[in-house]
Amino acid sequence: MSGGATRRDALRVMGASIALSALAGCDQPDEFGHPLHGRGRGVASEDAVFPTTLELDGLGRGVLVRTRGGHPIKVEGNPGHPGSLGASDVFLESAPLSLHAPERSRHALQRGRPAAPGAVRDAFAGLRGEGLRIVTGPLSSPTLRRLVAEALEASPGSVWHVHDPMADPASQAAALAAFGEAMEVLPDLRAARTVLCLGADPLGHGPAQLALARAWREGRPRLLVAEASPSLTGARADRRLALHPAEFEPLARAIAGELGVGGLVAGATHLAAASLATALREAGPGALVLAGRGQPAAVHAIAHAINAHLESSALRLISPPSGGGEAMAPLEEAMRAGEVSRLLLLDVNPAHDRAGFAAAMGRVAHSAHLGERVDETGRAAAWHLPLAHPLESWGDSRSFDGTPGIRQPVAPHPGGEVRGTVETLLALLDREGTGRDAVRDTWRTVWGEVDFEARWEEALEAGVAGEPAPAASLALRPDWDFPGSPFPPGLAAHFAPDPHLRAGAFAHEAWLQELPRPLTRLSWGNAALVAPETAARLGLAAGDEVELTLGGETLRAPVLPLAGQAVDCVTLPLGFGRRAGGPVGEGRGFHAAALRPADGAWVVPGLALRATGERIALIARESQPGLEPDTAKVVAPGERLPPFAYGSSLHQPWPYPGAAWAMAIDLDACIGCNACAIACQAENNVPVVGPADMARGRGLHWLRVERHDRPEDRSLFQPVPCMHCEKAPCEPVCPVNATVHDHEGLNAMVYPRCIGTRTCSNNCPYKVRRFNFEDHRRRVDTPARNPDVALRPRGVMEKCTYCTHRIQAARAEGRLDTVETACARACPTRAILFGDLNDPQSAVARARHDPRSYLMLEELGTRPRTSYLARVEEGGA
C-alpha cells in the first residue's frame, strides 16, 4: 500500500503537470516490485480457520479465527460452543485489533527501565518463597487454577487473591445464605414464560450475553424489568420500571409477600408489586426472577426464594466456573501494613480499579506485574513482564455454563521475554516445558492416558473440550432471608461497567472507544448519567461539569440527562479516566473507579453533587428525528403491514439473472448490542477517525445502529446498512461512474474512480455514505486488516458493500447458498438475514413476504434490497 500512498501523494503534489498527460488518456500504472511471500512452513497462502477460546471476565467463549498468511484477520463465533453459538460480540470482534497495537509491551521493565537480558529470571527467583501473594482475575481455566494451586504449595504462607472489578459480592453472599454453598443461577430464557429482572441485564454485554440473547430470541419470554439505569434488557422489556436503588428491596419483599413465599422475615409494600406478582403467578413454573449486579444480598435471596416457591423450571444452579480466591481488601490492608513482600499480579489492573492500591504497592518490596501493556499497575510494580496476546498463547477456560474449551494460539508467538499467563506461572514454578505442555498435562489428568491424543485433537478441532457443569439440585434453606439495613433515600451513586470498555479492560481498543454506546450514544468518553427530572431540579444540561463527592473522595465529571434513569440515582460508568495503558485509552472521560469504595460495592448512598459551572464537550451521537415518520415500524401482535407498493417508474426494471442479493433486518429481534457494527468495522477495514472528527460528525462506521424512543423509556434499535436500492439515488448524480450497479443488484462503490464530489452522500436518503475527510490508510494497514477489502485514500466515498468480497469468495468456492455478511454472521439473535432474492427458498425471500416486512422510505421508490421486519409490541405503534 505504501507504494500506492506515495503514488497518490505524488499525484496530489504535481496534479497539474499530470493533468496534461492525463487529459491525453493515462492513469497511474500500478506499483511494481512489491514483495510476494513464498509460503513459509505450515503457512497456507489462502485462509485458514482455527477454533479457539477467548475470555471475558474469566469466562470463555468459543470462536473461529480466520487467518491469512499466518495473521488473524477476523474472529467469528464458534457455532459448536455454548458461550457463542456462532455469534460474536464487540469484544470478540475487536480481539485481532490489539494484536498489533504499537503500545504493546515487548520487553520486561524493571522500575520502568528495560531489564538487563536474563534479569527476568532473577525477578521470578525473587518472587519464589515466603508469603507470596498471587493476584489474578477470575479464573475458570483449569490449567491456571492447577498451576496457581501448585505455586501456593511451592511457597509456604502464600495466598491467592482474585481481583474482579465486575464481581458481585452480594449475590455470592445470598447464594451462600440460600443454598449453603456458592451457586450461580443460569437462567433458561428459552423455557421461561415471564422473567422479572430486578436490576438484572441478561441481554446486556457480558460473558453469557450471546447465549442468553439467542435463548431469549427463541423463547421470547415476557420481560418485566425494574432497573435504576437503562439497560439493553430494559430497552427490550415488555414492561419497564425505573426504580431508585432504595426501592428494590421493598418491591422484592412486596412481591414475595403477594406470592406468599415462605421464610420471608420482613414484609413491605410497593405500588407495582401486585401486578408483577400476578404476572409471575400466571407464568407458574415458567416464571423466573433474576436479581442483578448491584442489588443488595436480600434481593438476590428473595429472587432465589420466589423461584423456589414457584418451582421455576427456567433456571439451573451450577457451581460458579470461576469461583475461589481470597478477596482484595485484606491484601490491600496487609500491603499498607507492609506485611507483603512478594506480589505477583497476573493480567489484572487493580491500580486503576481500586483507589488506594497503587499507593499500597509502593510498600511491597518485590512486585511483578504481567500485562499486555504498561498500565497503572504496571507502572506501580517493580517489575513489568510482557504478556502474550490471548491469540498468541496456549490456555484453556470454562464458559459461563462450565463448558471447557482449549485456547490454541493462531498468531505467531512474539517470543523473547513475552509470555502467556500459563508460561509465566511455569516460569514462577521454575518448570521446563511450554504452555502447550502444561495445558495438555491438565487435560491428561482429566481424561486419562487412554486415547488422549485423539480426544485432544478432537477438542482442538471442535473448540469444546467437554460437557457443561452439572445442574445442582439444592433445596432452599429455611433461613434464607436476612433483611439488610434499609437503603437511605437521596442521591445514590450507581457504578456500572461501560458497555464497551467493561471496567477498563478494553480501554485500549480504539474501535470500542469510538463506537457510540447503545443507549447513551456517547463516543470516546463517559458521563455521569442523571434522570431528566434530577437534571432539571439541579439546573443541569448535557455536558455541564459537576463535582461528585462520595465518602470523602471528589471527582469532576460531565453530566448527561438520560431518559429512563431513576430519579436521584447517578450512574457512573467505569472503565474511563485511564492514566496509563496506551494513547487510545489514556485521559478519556473521568475515572469513576476513584469514587468506588474498597469493598467493590456497586450502589452507594450519600452522593453529593454540585455544578462547577464549567462545561465539558461530550461526543454524543444522538440522532435527531428524521423528516419522514416511522422509519422504524412497530406493529401489534398479528398485525399485517401492507405489501410493498413501489412508486411507478418511466423505465422498465433492470433484469437480474443469476443472484439478486438482499438483506432483511428483524427489528423485533435486535437488542442493540452493536456486534454488527464492530463486525462490519473489522471485516471492512473501516478506520477509526478519533474523537475530534467524531465530534465533527465524520465517523466512518458503515453500519450504524439507530436508537428510537419507545414508551416507558424503552428503546428500539435499528441497524442501518446500505439499502442497495435498485433505483439508487446516489448513482445518477455521480459524474464519473464511481458508484454504479452490478449485475446482481449490488450498489457498488468504486474507490479508485471516486473524485469526491460527495454529491452521492447528499442524495442518499438513508445517509449511509461516508467520506474520507483524511487519509486513514496508514493506521489501518496492519497485518490484521482484511486483505480482501481495499483501503480507501483521502477524498473518496465509502459505504457498506454487502460484503461483496465474501460473495466473490463464496462464488469461487461454489457455496453461494451459504454466503453471509459479517454483520449477519455476528448477530447473536440472528436479526440480520442475507441471501438471494431469486431463490424463493432463501430466508431473505421468505422474510420479504412476512406480514411484518416493510421497506424504509418506500414512498421514494428507491426499491431497497434491504428490508425490515417491524417490531412487535403490545398495542403496536
Place this chain on the structure above:
Amino acid sequence: MAPIFTPRADARLRLVLVVAALLAVLALALGYAWARSGSTWAVGKPAEQPIPFSHAIHAGQLGLDCGFCHSDAARGAGAGMPAGELCLGCHQRVWNVTAQFAPIQAAVDAGLATQWASVHRLPDHVRFHHAAHLAAGVTCATCHGAVETMPRTVRAETLSMGWCLDCHRDPQTRGLTPVGLGAQPYVHAGIEVPPLTRCTVCHK
C-alpha cells in the same frame, strides 16, 4: 508617421499561432502515447529477486509445468509461490550451488517465507482470481507472456484496466467460456449488457 506593425508582423503572428497549435496537439499525442507505452507499465523490466531464478531453464529447457511450483493457481485466487522446501527438494540433488540458495535456505531454516519480488502485482483495489480465469480457458501465457523464454521474469502486458476489459467485454468471441450464471450476457432495453464488465467482478 510609420505604422506600428510592419508587414512582417502578420507573418510572425501566423507563425506563433500555428506553432502553438502544433505544440498543443503534440503534447496531447505524447501524453496519449506515454500512457499506453509498455515502459510506463514496467513491461519488460525485471525486478530484483533474492536469487537469479530463470523461467527459461525451468519452464523452458526442463519443461516443468507452471502448476509444479505455482500450485494454487488451479484452485485459488493467488497462484501461490513455491515454498523454499520445494526449491531445495530438487536442488539438493541437482545444481546444488549452496551459495546461490543461501537466501532460500535461510528462510527455510527460520520457517519464514521467501520474499520474491512481484512482477505482476495488481493495485490493492483489484481482485484477481487465478482459478476462475483458468476455468474460463485463459492460459497462463495470455497474461504472463512466454515465461519459458525469460531468463529474468518480466511483465509481458500492461495489465491496465483497459487491457483486462478487452477480454471481459466479450470473452466468448475469444473462445473463452466464463463460468457462473452471473457471467452470461443479458439484454436490457434492447441493449446487450456484458456482465463481466461490472465493477464488482474485478474490484474489491
Place this chain on the structure above:
Amino acid sequence: MSTESPPPSTARVAEAALRPLGWGGWLGFALAGAGVVLLAIAVARLLWVGIGVWGNNIPHVWGFDLIAYAWWIGVANAASLFAAVLVLRRHGLRTAVNRFAEAAALAAVLAAALYPILHLGRPWLFYWTLPYPNTWGLWPQFGSTLVWDFWGISAHVLVTSLFWYVGLIPDLATLRDRAARHGRVGLARFYGLGALGWRGSVAHWHRHQAAYRMVAALVLPLLLSAQTVVALEFAVTVVADWHQARLPLHFIATGLPSGLGIVLALAVALRHGLSLREFVDRDDMDLLARLLAAAGVAALLAWLHEAGAALLQEDGATRAAFLVRLGGPAWWLAVVMGGLLPQLLWWRPLRRDFVFVPVGLLAAAGVWLDRWSLVVDGISRPRVPFPVPAYAPSGDEWALLLGSASLFALALLCFGRFLPIVSMYETRHEESEHEMEEEER
C-alpha cells in the same frame, strides 16, 4: 497630424485607460493582490491537507464551497443577462454600463469557476469528468448534473469572455491609435494585438455588429441553462427541501439582485473613482437603481412562491424541511436584504450614490444568505433519524471566500486600469445618431 477639430468626446475614456495609475489605484491593487495571495494559501492548504480543513461533515457534505459557487454564478448571470438585454434592445443605457457589466460578469464567472474543482475530495482528478480516452476504458456518467455543470461552467466562462471581447475589439483599436499618437509604440502594439488589426472599415463594422448581436443572443439561453444546471444539482436530488421543479426559476430570480446590486455599486465606483460622470450620468444611475428595485420584486416573488409552495402545497417532509430553514436566520435575512431593502430605491430622494453602494452590496449579501439557507439549513434534517452536528465553516473556508472576492476585485481593477470601461464606439454611434436627429429637426 490634424488638430483643427475639437477633441472627440470619448477621448476622456481612452485617456483614463492610458494615464498613469494614481495612489488610490495602487492601494486597490495592493489590497486585491493581498487577497489573492490569501487565496493561494487557502488553495495550497486545501490541496495538501484535504477537505478535512473545512467544516464539512455528513450530512453537511457541502458548505461554503457550493454556497459561494451558486452565488458567484448568480452574480455573473444577472450581470451579463443585464448587459445582453441592453445590447439586444440597443438600449441607451448600454453605452454607459454594459461594458463593465460584462466585465463584472466575466470576473464573477472566474471566481465561481474556482469552486467546482476545489470542492472535490481529489481536486487533481477533476478532468475525469471529461470524456477523454483513458487506459481504464471508462467514461463520465453523462446523466450527472455535475457533468452538465462541467460543460455549463466552461461554456459560461468562454461565452461570457467572448461577449466581452467581441464588444472590445473596436475600442482596442481606438486605444491602439491613441497610444500611437502619444508615441507609446510598445503600448500601441499591445493594444494592436488585441485589436487584431481592426481598421474600422464599414464592412468590418457591419459583420462585427452581426457577430456581437449573435453572441449576445446566445448569452441569454446559455445563462439560463448555466444557472439552471446549478439549480438542477439541487433539484434532481431526493433531499426533501431541494427536490422541486421551481428551483431553476428561483435561482435566476433571486440571482438578479446580487448581480445588479454589484453592478450598481461598481457604477458608483466608476463615476467617482475614474470620474466618468457624464458617461454614467444621473439618469443611467436612476434607471439602474430602479432595475435593482424591480429585481428585488422578482426575488420577493420567488421567495413568496417558495414559502407558499413548501407550506401549502408540498408533502409533509418538504414542509418540515422548509420549516427548519425558517427556523434559521439566513432565510429571513435574505428576504430582507435581497428583496425588501432594494425597494427603498423606488423612492427618488434615496436614489443617491452614497445610498446605492450599501444597498447594492447588502442585496448581494442577502442573496448569499439565501444560498446558505438552501445549502446548509436545507439539509440539516435528513429524512431518516441521523446525528447532525452543526456546520461550522472553518478559517480556510472564510479565506477561500475572501480570496475569490479578491480575485473578482483584481480582475475588475486590471480591466478598469488597462481597458475602456465604457463602450467608446457605441457612445460615438449614439452621439452621431443624435446629431442626425437634430439635423433632421
Place this chain on the structure above:
Amino acid sequence: MKRILGAALYWLFRHPPSSAEVVLPPRGAGTIAEFRDADALTEAVRAARAEGWTLFEAYAPHPVPDAAEAMGIRAAPVGWLAAGAGAAAMAGAYGLTMYLSVVDYPVNVGGRPPHAWPVFLPAAYILGVLVAALAALLAMLWLNGLPRLHHPVFAARGFLRASEDRFFLWISPDDPMHTPEGAQRFLRAQASLRVSEVPPS
C-alpha cells in the same frame, strides 16, 4: 508532401501578404479622402459605386449601416455559420454521449436504461451554444480578413483618427480604374476634408 510543406511555408512567411487590396512598394499605396461625418462618407461610397470604382474601402469610427449597404456588404453569413456550427456541435455531443454510454460501456446507473435520452440533452445543448458563440467570432474575423495587423492604409495621413472621429474613403491602387490623378479628382469631387496619396510602407 513536399509541395504541401512548401505551400505552407510560403503562406507562413510570404511577405508582404498577398491580398486583393495590397500594393507592393515602391508604388504608392492608393488614394485616401477624409470626411467629417457618416453621411458624407455614405454619399461618397454611393458615388464611387456609381462611377464604377470596385476596389475601395470606407472607414468609420462607429458602425455606418447605410454605407455598408451602399457597398453591398451582407452580414448574414456570420449568423448562418454560427447557427450551423452550433447545431452540428449539439448533434455531435449527443451522438458521442449516446455511443459511449450505450454501445461502448453500458452501465446500470440507478436502474435507468443505458440510453436515458432526457439526461443526455442538457450537456449537448450547452455545448451547442458554446460552439455557436465561438463560431460567430471566428466567422466575423474570417469574413473580415482578420487578424491582419499591418495594412497599407494605416500609413495614410491622419488615419489614426479613423478609430475616433474621422471617416475615410480609400481607393486601392489595384483598382483597374485607379490612377493617382483620377482617384484624387473623383475624391475631391466628394465632400471631403482632405485628399491625399497613401505613402508606401
